[in-house]
Amino acid sequence: MPWSSFLTHCGVSLNRRFWLWVEEDGDCWVWTGDVTAGGYGTWDHDVVHRVAYREMVAEIPAGYEVDHLCRNTRCVKPDHLEAVPPRVNKNRIVNKGRPKGVRSGN
Ligand SMILES: [Zn+2]
Numbered sequence: 001m002p003w004s005s006f007l008t009h010c011g012v013s014l015n016r017r018f019w020l021w022v023e024e025d026g027d028c029w030v031w032t033g034d035v036t037a038g039g040y041g042t043w044d045h046d047v048v049h050r051v052a053y054r055e056m057v058a059e060i061p062a063g064y065e066v067d068h069l070c071r072n073t074r075c076v077k078p079d080h081l082e083a084v085p086p087r088v089n090k091n092r093i094v095n096k097g098r099p100k101g102v103r104s105g106n
Helices: 003-010 017-021 048-056 086-094
Strands: 022-025 028-031 065-068 081-084
Touching: 017 022, 017 048, 028 048, 048 065, 048 081
Parallel strands: none
Antiparallel strands: 022 028, 065 081
């Protein structure tokens, strides 16, 4: 499903300026706006994948980080995001394997 259709489906307004900076790139929705030195998209004093997670999935539990299952730090697709305790996120970075939950190809 194209991201624009998905957002409409979820009741997210496409008029929000946030979404003007998102472009579909393969299986990812890539942020094309400002990016931090660490490679994360930024929006309104927050990183964009956290904004997207709160917008489309759920509130992020206190202390949790939002991990990219696709390893694309500028991706904001809810399917590719998962809220994890900080410790889990670090372990995943150390044990870099094939991210689970991400289908290969289209
Ligand atoms: Zn992605």
